[in-house]
Amino acid sequence: MSFAIGFTALCFQALVLYPCHETISEQVHKLEDNITRLEQMEVELKTHMEKNQDLIKQQILKNAKHI
DSSP: OHHHHHHHHHHHIIIIIHHHHHHHHHHHHHHHHHHHHHHHHHHHHHHHHHHHHHHHHHHHHHHHHHO
């Protein structure tokens, strides 16, 4: 009897739990990749924002000199 229960539990783990585990692991890996991309994009956006702010300041100073 205990052999049948053990065998059934092993089959359940091999046929149901393991494929679910693989799917979840794959999704977690994709999420980690997306997080990395988002962090890189955030850095790029901050850099562009700072450059744009500098350009705006330069334009304001340039226009103030012409007035």
